[in-house]
Amino acid sequence: MIREPALLRVSHLRTSFHTQNHMVTAVDDVSIEVKPRQIVALVGESGSGKSVTAMSILGLVDPPGIVENGEIWLGANNLLGYSRRQLRKLRGKEMAVIFQDPMNALNPVLTIGRQIMETIMLHKRVSKKEAKVLALRQMQQAGLSDPEQLLNTYPFQISGGMCQRVMICIALVSGARLLIADEPTTALDVTIQAQILKELDRIRKERNVGILLITHDLGVVAEIADYVYVMKSGKIVESSNVFKLFSEPEHPYTKHLLDCR
Numbered sequence: 001m002i003r004e005p006a007l008l009r010v011s012h013l014r015t016s017f018h019t020q021n022h023m024v025t026a027v028d029d030v031s032i033e034v035k036p037r038q039i040v041a042l043v044g045e046s047g048s049g050k051s052v053t054a055m056s057i058l059g060l061v062d063p064p065g066i067v068e069n070g071e072i073w074l075g076a077n078n079l080l081g082y083s084r085r086q087l088r089k090l091r092g093k094e095m096a097v098i099f100q101d102p103m104n105a106l107n108p109v110l111t112i113g114r115q116i117m118e119t120i121m122l123h124k125r126v127s128k129k130e131a132k133v134l135a136l137r138q139m140q141q142a143g144l145s146d147p148e149q150l151l152n153t154y155p156f157q158i159s160g161g162m163c164q165r166v167m168i169c170i171a172l173v174s175g176a177r178l179l180i181a182d183e184p185t186t187a188l189d190v191t192i193q194a195q196i197l198k199e200l201d202r203i204r205k206e207r208n209v210g211i212l213l214i215t216h217d218l219g220v221v222a223e224i225a226d227y228v229y230v231m232k233s234g235k236i237v238e239s240s241n242v243f244k245l246f247s248e249p250e251h252p253y254t255k256h257l258l259d260c261r
């Protein structure tokens with residue numbers, strides 16, 4: 001069998017924060033892989049280093065934080081060799097991110113339509129009219145009902161779940177192949193959570209997108225992840241496919257997390 005090359009390959013990543021009095025290594029020798037169409041979960045309790053791992057991949061760690069060691073490959077690109085400007089370009093084009101609080105991630109004074117169209121125009125040389133057609137198509141594909149009306153709606157006029165769908169739509173308009181989803185359903189109620197998870201599952205199948213899903217919620221992991229990395233105090237303590245993790249957890253910390261469900 002031919003082994004499918006990874007979309008994202010992180011090796012021996014170390015990210016620390018140097019403050020006046022002390023130094024915290026938030027991510028310590030972390031290695032993870034995400035393949036196309038795969039949903040890979042990074043789980044762990046609060047403070048275990050999940051978000052700093054994501055921020056390191058996205059090139060968004062600011063001083064006093066510093067990526068001290070490792071390699072981050074996105075396809076054939078070694079991201080740690082990239083300048084901030086190159087990374088910003090790549091962030092829009094090749095990798096995208098959605099966060100926990102979709103309402104805050106959207107600009108409150110711009111309509112949904114304008115925000116989607118502006119993202120399209122940032123990545124594609126198209127006129128405003130063409131951007132509108134593309135925006136409507138993207139919204140339809142993202143399962144957003146009544147896209148025409150939604151174009152002229154402001155974020156505060158729609159629900160949190162709808163906002164997250166809009167965020168997913170914006171994240172993918174550029175054709176990104178890697179989506180980093182940092183606690184994408186934590187702020188949503190249970191029914192809406194299920195819809196967003198279904199949406200993530202659909203886009204990975206239909207668009208070949210690989211998803212790095214950051215969560216503390218093992219219910220979410222059981223629902224859609226293929227492969228799981230368990231993180232504790234900045235380190236990966238266990239990794240395996242989702243079935244094995246739930247049926248035969250090895251590390252005491254994984255067992256503890258499963259017991260806490």
Ligand SMILES: Nc1ncnc2c1ncn2[C@@H]1O[C@H](COP(=O)(O)OP(=O)(O)OP(=O)(O)O)[C@@H](O)[C@H]1O
Pocket residue numbers: 017024025026044045046047048049050051052053065216
């Ligand atoms: N700006 C910062 N300055 C200093 N230390 C930081 C900073 N950001 C993160 N850290 C350190 O990194 C550790 C890991 O934080 P991180 O946000 O990645 O955890 P997490 O697993 O995502 O938790 P949560 O689910 O609560 O967001 C924190 O405990 C903290 O010690």
